[in-house]
Amino acid sequence: MFRVDLRAAARAPVVTEASLAADDPLFADLDFVPAQAVRVTGRLSMTGPGRYYWHATIETMVVGSCRRCLEAVQIAIRAPVALWFTEDQEDDDPSVWVIPQRSVELDLGDPVREELILAVPEYVLCREDCRGLCDQCGQDLNVGSCTCRRRPDDRWSALEALRGRLPE
Ligand SMILES: [Zn+2]
Numbered sequence: 222m223f224r225v226d227l228r229a230a231a232r233a234p235v236v237t238e239a240s241l242a243a244d245d246p247l248f249a250d251l252d253f254v255p256a257q258a259v260r261v262t263g264r265l266s267m268t269g270p271g272r273y274y275w276h277a278t279i280e281t282m283v284v285g286s287c288r289r290c291l292e293a294v295q296i297a298i299r300a301p302v303a304l305w306f307t308e309d310q311e312d313d314d315p316s317v318w319v320i321p322q323r324s325v326e327l328d329l330g331d332p333v334r335e336e337l338i339l340a341v342p343e344y345v346l347c348r349e350d351c352r353g354l355c356d357q358c359g360q361d362l363n364v365g366s367c368t369c370r371r372r373p374d375d376r377w378s379a380l381e382a383l384r385g386r387l388p389e
């Protein structure tokens with residue numbers, strides 16, 4: 222929960238600040254976990270009747286896992302956010318959040334969750350040249366090689382041998 226008073230925003234832009242705990246239910250069931258509180262700073266302004274604009278920065282550190290070797294990777298997040306909210310129930314612009322009419326409060330929790338998901342890279346690597354895990358025995362190839370790596374070569378030479386036996 223990260224509530225902002227919209228009546229105050231109707232009078233003047235309001236400062237929106239929050240530090241959402243890493244174990245807040247908002248951040249449950251994601252592909253990553255926040256390693257520290259999710260800090261949000263920003264301003265919410267009313268841009269017209271029932272329309273609001275929020276710009277903010279979301280900062281935290283998350284832990285994801287390397288797509289190649291599954292090693293835990295810490296990722297620093299600093300995401301600028303610019304969102305519009307409207308009470309117009311007919312507004313079908315997917316980038317605009319539709320909120321109930323005559324709202325007196327706005328909960329920025331879900332927008333923060335969504336923006337954080339967008340900010341975390343989809344393809345996390347522990348390092349650019351991560352060699353990943355062997356797809357046959359699961360050996361972490363950053364740590365050491367395994368014997369099954371020669372198999373593709375064996376297959377290739379078997380094919381070569383077969384080709385030698387085929388009529389030209
Ligand atoms: Zn890796």
Ligand SMILES: [Zn+2]
Nearest residue numbers: 355358367369
């Ligand atoms: Zn292997």
